[in-house]
Amino acid sequence: VVRAPDRRVVATTDLLVEGRHFRRDWSGPFDVGVKAAAQNLADVAAMGASATALLVGLAAPGDLPVAWAEDLVRGLAAECARAGASVVGGDVSSADSVMLAITALGDLGGRAPVTRAGAQAGDMVAIAGRTGRSAAGLALLATGRTDGFDDLVAAHRRPSPPYAAGPEAARLGATSMIDVSDGLLADLGHVADASGVLIDVETVRLPPGPALRAAAEALRAAPDAPGIEGAPGTPGAPGTVAPGPGGLGWVLAGGEDHALAATFRPGTTLPGHWSVIGTVQKGHGVTVDSRPADGVTGWSHFR
């Protein structure tokens, strides 16, 4: 029994399958727990809700060490605590590989849910949190060049969504919101499609930080290293985000950081942890510096 003071409950569910969404040799069980919780709790925040509870289904082979499952639960609980939620129930089954089924619940606090569908021409586009760091960490792990990049590797293993920014955006009148799980351009594309608008992102407002620039430099020294073409969230598979000049490819197309992207009416005063990165215009799709962008795989003229 979970409190739902608003008389409505926000609910979201995700599956994470070993080898597809995580690798036990790249992430320890605590990290897998943090990441599994984070991606669901971020979905709740992206609707403007405060997460209240997590339900966890764990399927695992009989030879999974008990300590692995215990550390997984610790990771889930730790990330829930960051979001103000609790693990309230679950189920366990045997299976041939590890699989997690997570459901997160949240409360809207009397506000209307924020969806992907409300962006209007003239709105500002802003993000809370950073993008590209998880993709950079994945590329570093895939090429074995992790030395000196602990923060980026940690960003891949344990995303840190800005949960409180979700309800905050709702209070500030956000017209649409999404958490950046597929990549900034791809997810803004979902907002643009649902809202029937065009979103233009200005790269001058999204400068890669020193860590991303250094990682891009390190990986450019190994252009044929394996793995950097793996899709976001699909370790080792084809299709990954290339860093692009100075790491900008990661910022625009890297997934799994679970930053929040939202649109606000012009003139809205945003707290400092929200950065304006573009504008909503009439039209459809996503542009980068007013030029067409491939919203799914990234910024095609960087390839």
Next chain:
Amino acid sequence: VVRAPDRRVVATTDLLVEGRHFRRDWSGPFDVGVKAAAQNLADVAAMGASATALLVGLAAPGDLPVAWAEDLVRGLAAECARAGASVVGGDVSSADSVMLAITALGDLGGRAPVTRAGAQAGDMVAIAGRTGRSAAGLALLATGRTDGFDDLVAAHRRPSPPYAAGPEAARLGATSMIDVSDGLLADLGHVADASGVLIDVETVRLPPGPALRAAAEALRAAPDAPGIEGAPGTPGAPGTVAPGPGGLGWVLAGGEDHALAATFRPGTTLPGHWSVIGTVQKGHGVTVDSRPADGVTGWSHFR
């Protein structure tokens, strides 16, 4: 966003793994959907709540026919409709075998949740719905003797929990409740343990019906038929419920029918679809006709 007029939401989650909880050669996709929904919706009813919503995670191999998934969803939706709920969301992933992760939500309508922990000495024990029919259907499927037993086979493939009886029991002041998923004695054992009481079941109040008696007779003619030792819910694995004299073993120990078992204060007037089957007494554990019973595997003196 799911309504939660009570300001609390009941939430429960279950995993169903192919080969462990269902077999694609014994149950079609519609049936798997019905059963997956039913076992979660029954958990909600057993707390005295009305189910409102189902979230569905589906992991499946890439070669699963699309029609299989579509029929699965039809089964889920059909059973939700029986319970007054809707499928409101979900997630899909690839995996090596089919796995379902179901979360059900429900509303308490202003009543306290009914748990396993409130049974008191002097209470009546009653059930709504029937037990043993799913186990009999499983035994018939495992031995290939299904001719003339369509109803029992259907009971295994598509359980039909008495959802409305859950909130009804709560309104009638049920002191504890559980849905019979592991077997009547096993699940009453869970109530007895949680409540710190002894529950005595009277077999004269649980006569197997004609179908169970006929199935018991048919299987006695094939005492070494394969499969009837498979555990409830684990097709083909060792440990199944034997029919016992006249099918009584199935009634007492067969799982997965998702009947509701509840305890009520003495003198409570129960509607006709509730059958009194025993009493709550001081002590601990479960007895059958005042004799010790093995609450987990069934009625040991029938073995």
